[in-house]
Amino acid sequence: MxxxxxxxxxxxELEVEYATLPVFVVHLESSQDTDAxxxxxxxxxxxYTFSLPTDIDVVAGSYQVSYSGGYMFMWWETSGSxxxxxxxxxxxxxxxxxxxxLRAVGNTKRLExxxxxxxxxxxxxxxxRIDAVRFTPLFSDQLLMARFYxxxxxxxxxxxxxxxxxxxxxxxxxTPFEQTPTSEGWFDVGLSSYGIGVNExxxxxxxxxxxxxxNPDLGEDSTSPSDRSSYWNGTHWRAESYNDFMIRAVVxxxxxxxxxxxxxxxxxxxxxxxxxxxFQFIKEGKKLLFNVAGSTGTYxxxxxxxxxxxxGGPFTVTFDEQPLSEVLSLDNGTHTWLYFxxxxxxHAIEITGTTVIPEFxxxxxxxxxxxxLITFIVRKKLKMIKE
Amino acid sequence: MIMxxxxxxxxxxxxxxxxxxxxxxxxxxxxxxxxxxxxxxxxYPIADAxxxxxxxxxxxxxxxSLYTSHNSELNYAYTMFNxxxxxxxxxxxxxxxxxxLSDIEGYTGSIGTHCSSNxxxxxxxxxxxxxxxxxxxxxxxVYYGMWVSYGYDSWNVTVDVRDALSKEKLTEVLVDHRSSxxxxxxxxxxxxxxxxx
Numbered sequence: 001m002x003x004x005x006x007x008x009x010x011x012x013e014l015e016v017e018y019a020t021l022p023v024f025v026v027h028l029e030s031s032q033d034t035d036a037x038x039x040x041x042x043x044x045x046x047x048y049t050f051s052l053p054t055d056i057d058v059v060a061g062s063y064q065v066s067y068s069g070g071y072m073f074m075w076w077e078t079s080g081s082x083x084x085x086x087x088x089x090x091x092x093x094x095x096x097x098x099x100x101x102l103r104a105v106g107n108t109k110r111l112e113x114x115x116x117x118x119x120x121x122x123x124x125x126x127x128x129r130i131d132a133v134r135f136t137p138l139f140s141d142q143l144l145m146a147r148f149y150x151x152x153x154x155x156x157x158x159x160x161x162x163x164x165x166x167x168x169x170x171x172x173x174x175t176p177f178e179q180t181p182t183s184e185g186w187f188d189v190g191l192s193s194y195g196i197g198v199n200e201x202x203x204x205x206x207x208x209x210x211x212x213x214x215n216p217d218l219g220e221d222s223t224s225p226s227d228r229s230s231y232w233n234g235t236h237w238r239a240e241s242y243n244d245f246m247i248r249a250v251v252x253x254x255x256x257x258x259x260x261x262x263x264x265x266x267x268x269x270x271x272x273x274x275x276x277x278x279f280q281f282i283k284e285g286k287k288l289l290f291n292v293a294g295s296t297g298t299y300x301x302x303x304x305x306x307x308x309x310x311x312g313g314p315f316t317v318t319f320d321e322q323p324l325s326e327v328l329s330l331d332n333g334t335h336t337w338l339y340f341x342x343x344x345x346x347h348a349i350e351i352t353g354t355t356v357i358p359e360f361x362x363x364x365x366x367x368x369x370x371x372x373l374i375t376f377i378v379r380k381k382l383k384m385i386k387e
Numbered sequence: 388m389i390m391x392x393x394x395x396x397x398x399x400x401x402x403x404x405x406x407x408x409x410x411x412x413x414x415x416x417x418x419x420x421x422x423x424x425x426x427x428x429x430x431y432p433i434a435d436a437x438x439x440x441x442x443x444x445x446x447x448x449x450x451x452s453l454y455t456s457h458n459s460e461l462n463y464a465y466t467m468f469n470x471x472x473x474x475x476x477x478x479x480x481x482x483x484x485x486x487x488l489s490d491i492e493g494y495t496g497s498i499g500t501h502c503s504s505n506x507x508x509x510x511x512x513x514x515x516x517x518x519x520x521x522x523x524x525x526x527x528x529v530y531y532g533m534w535v536s537y538g539y540d541s542w543n544v545t546v547d548v549r550d551a552l553s554k555e556k557l558t559e560v561l562v563d564h565r566s567s568x569x570x571x572x573x574x575x576x577x578x579x580x581x582x583x584x
Contacts, residue, residue: 010487010573014430018477059424
């Protein structure tokens with residue numbers, strides 16, 4: 001709250017910050033569930049976003065707190081006179097009645113590398129310019145997603161840009177491709193289908209190339225720059241020392257299930273914070289079955305991509321034989337992407353499709369070969385008769 | 388040869404001194420997040436005036452500027468705030484006294500703010516001869532180096548506000564600690580933002 005009673009311009013002022021209740025020091029931090037690493041990600045406490053770890057002054061009371069970036073959130077831990085209303089929710093209410101520590105605990109099955117502080121200003125440039133951020137993986141895994149903070153979109157002209165994923169020498173790892181954000185805020189681009197592996201301690205870069213002058217605006221953050229941002233000015237890469245470009249990378253484990261059916265090979269990929277097991281494809285029942293397991297009391301998620309040729313939608317998903325009502329589904333014509341969450345610990349997931357790979361595909365090539373052969377023989381015989 | 392080295396050493400020392408002087412002023416502070424859940428209030432003076440040792444019986448309460456000087460004459464700038472809008476049991480986390488610098492001359496050095504426990508003075512009554520006394524030690528100082536930007540400068544007066552909260556009034560006195568110097572600050576009477584070319 002800020003109270004200001006304007007008088008004359010340039011008048012002397014006395015700006016006083018006070019509290020009528022006691023003020024306590026709250027330590028904010030995060031840690032990996034195995035304690036192998038700590039203090040990744042950002043914590044937002046009553047609309048103020050902090051990089052971790054940090055100590056903040058808080059007046060006794062209740063505030064909204066959320067954890068983002070960094071680890072895949074699992075639960076909150078508190079000590080001292082700090083309590084949270086829901087220890088399993090990444091966004092919850094924290095009650096402060098004294099000093100203490102608030103810790104977000106997460107795993108690295110899905111790790112969002114965040115070097116900005118979530119305080120965007122605008123940044124835009126001309127065609128050919130590339131803004132990039134250097135990422136240093138803490139673990140070897142797969143690049144699942146690139147995130148771009150779109151500060152502003154323009155109603156005139158295109159907002160498309162070209163996405164670059166580059167190695168430690170800023171050479172493209174994949175052919176840069178166009179993406180068009182449709183709303184402001186974080187714009188996520190899935191990269192799991194490219195199979196880009198990242199190695200512990202080996203830098204990689206994610207970049208945004210302008211293909212339209214000044215459209216769109218990328219967010220940049222001047223809070224404690226990390227020296228990880230750079231830009232291509234058309235001839236050279238230059239370090240950006242005063243800002244962090246708001247580009248993030250999500251790295252995690254993608255489980256690739258190979259399904260061999262009717263002589264064809266299909267890949268069903270899954271991303272989950274649970275341990276998945278006993279994966280089965282039951283053609284007759286048009287079903288995919290697998291088990292998920294995780295810490296009791298936490299929420300699990302599963303992001304699964306199914307080739308439509310193997311199993312087509314619409315889909316129903318059951319959890320211990322009970323239908324899950326909230327399943328996000330996206331069909332790009334060749335694959336269907338399903339996303340759902342569930343309470344853990346161990347449970348059975350069943351995904352039932354509507355169409356399934358037919359039996360004849362493996363006979364089709366034989367049939368074609370036989371028909372070609374018959375045609376050839378018949379034509380030869382006819383030729384002989386004519387002669 | 389020795390003479391040459393001595394001359395070079397002196398030049399080097401002068402350059403270092405020059406850089407140190409400019410660096411000390413150009414240092415910046417990062418604004419920390421306020422205490423979460425706290426209240427911030429901006430108060431404006433209920434009285435301000437300067438006093439002049441050369442005209443000990445003249446009142447300068449209606450002037451558009453507050454003068455401080457330390458040369459052939461001394462000028463002190465008095466400012467009084469009413470703290471009654473802040474609850475008497477409040478925990479004061481921080482307090483910044485901000486004054487708009489509009490002109491400055493003199494050697495590099497500091498201008499300090501000193502707290503006065505006497506709040507009986509009035510804007511149109513205060514003169515050099517009846518001015519209230521103030522603390523010998525400055526609560527806070529601002530250093531003015533070789534390059535100075537006009538605009539608001541601020542002094543940390545948290546301790547003074549905590550002490551003055553019970554009597555609901557705070558008097559701060561700006562004193563120029565430099566030599567052969569003066570500075571002009573905008574007073575509460577200054578009506579409009581000035582436009583500089």
